[in-house]
Amino acid sequence: MAASATPRTGDVVTVAFSGGLDSTALLHAAVRAAAGRQRVVALHVHHGLQPQADDWAAHCEQVAASLGAGFACTRLSGAPQRGDSVEAWARAGRHRALHDMTVAAGADLLLLAHHRRDQAETFLLQALRGAGPAGLAGMPRQQWRDGVCWARPWLDRPREAIQAYAEQQGLRWIEDPSNADPRFARNRLRQTFWPAFPGGETGLAQAARWAREAHELAAEIAQVDLAVLASPERLDLAALSRLSPARASNALRAWLSTHTTPPASLIERLLSEWHAGATASWPAPGGMCHAYRDGLHWSAEVVATPAARPVDLSVPGLHRQPDWQGAWVVEPGAPGIAAERLAQLTQQGRAGGEQFQWAPGSVPRSLKKACQAAGLPPWRRAGPLLFDVDGRLLAVAGLGMDARAFARQDEPQLSVRWLDDSALPQSEGEGGGPA
Template structure:
């Protein structure tokens, strides 16, 4: 459990420990010391005393503390820096403690506030969806069991059990956006509209459903728009405007590793139609640039952050769908399950063959067969024929024994593809952002 020592996390930690005592479960309280407040050391001491007292009473709870290193960069939001560092620390601490479930004490007021703040920033469905009730992150489920509970219910629990908790003095600083909303806007909003909290939290739930539908639709549209190494613009323009915008945002999120800036999405929507007939066009993007080349939109890393060459062979197990990071190579392999009957270009390879895939250094003798009736040719000639620029050729070569399996920018070798109608997996290489 994420445990700051404040009212909400104190209440949830206490309630969770009481519930787990009857089930033989152990609760690990995770406290992150941000190093931003002069009271931070006192807060750690309070949490240690509180947890030790509960443990002495027989509650199955222990405490783990982590201190963030560094400070926010010049111009960086303190809230954003603290949130990013806190989330990374909580994930590491949970995994180190052997936990697969991480509880957070956000409640209905928090959800309503998040919805309002995102709306004021002009967010779309992803932002208005606010905080998910549960989300899996690299083997840990982050859950908010009290997301539909009003703040008053938590205050009543704290009072009923006489729980001591921390009052963070920074919560009274209106320079932070959420504090300004709580201190200046919410009292008037609640007085004028008593049901505001419940109504706004409900709107966030509707936005979550809309976001899920958008993601499902993008999952159907993107396979139809994929080219050899990017987004096939002519196929993408065949979608309706709303579906094209949705697919573009999903593709950008995939290749950038983060949500694309709204300004970039708007610019691409406005300029791609006119630029598709140009031999080359490009747009700056996080970590590099987007380049239109031979009708395909591709993300290219900045030259200074080019992925390193493969220096040593290794064996990989790619038999399960998911994301397989290869940080030493500057990217990740995406393994996806193709449905029976799916005739998408590129097809796939039987999952049973992917339990032992060899990653090897690039060799001049490697030859690739793009389709069943083609003659295997050198990688250079295949890349040139497919119109893959040099920047799109970096990444790992994968083999099944002595047979070439996958080449970045070209895809699966035709000699290893499964027939449509049989269970199979597809492979894609995505470089990390710079």
């Protein structure tokens, strides 16, 4: 059996190696396919959940050596918390360990031994949980995650073919007793469903392929819609409401996914509860969704207003303020503030009673009214605010510089503006100009 994946030029390929039938066959096939042109490294994750775990790690190291493959092993630390899923804890730890070991080995291709029955089981379990197309799509044949390509070259192969290959090659593998434990959903499925529906594997795997096509098509349509309806900071709810219900739900989910993992209930609430002109908020994992002036906005969760602290903005560049989830952008230009006044600043939240002047000669207004006039949403009015050493207001996040702080035309001056994290350019440098 071939173990080919996407062609690449790297010198190292890694294989996730539990020591079971499937991964043992894959490691053997990968070494044979490499034929000395690439180094193959077996990666074993020691979960520490079984009494035999140490013996399994030793077995895997011996098998890798006998096949001429390298070997690396990581033992997971910690344990599942009370009430946590053991499967989910082990899966998350295994994924981290496999990624880190692949990078440490100097590779960017990681082979996994999932086969057609694994894909069929994933589809069925996701369907029982009420998953949408993304969940029903199952496991992708290949996927890049943080610089590593996770590839499943045998995803369309039946398990019987893998077992026949392993027996033909005289391979030795581990039988994990936990695979018979009915407490785990996948094991119950294997013990009850496949004996009752032996031909169901092919159809369910095909259904997963159709679901993946539907998911990819929905993602493409969402990109087309969001190019017209949205920016990183705002989704046009009025325009969204003019789409068909399915298309609106798809675009909304895609936009929210850039900020959080939106549950289906949140999508349903937003589409059913919002109406033109409404100002409302909905809690979401990690933050809040806000409807304001027919736009949807996202704000990350803030536990409390950050404490006042000194800042120096006298050097042009990007000055990140993690506590406020944004950054001050300082650039040469007029109108601006004298550079020496920006060296010793106090950054803090609103205290009440502040006034802001839009332009020279205009009447200062309360900060609340200035925010309302500028269309600044309520959840973005907390600050930060910048004050000089004499306690005079210089700038307000979302509003800009106070006109009373402008320098004379003959003075060296710097302009100051605020950007939320969602609008920050990824390639711009910090505190000193472009990177």
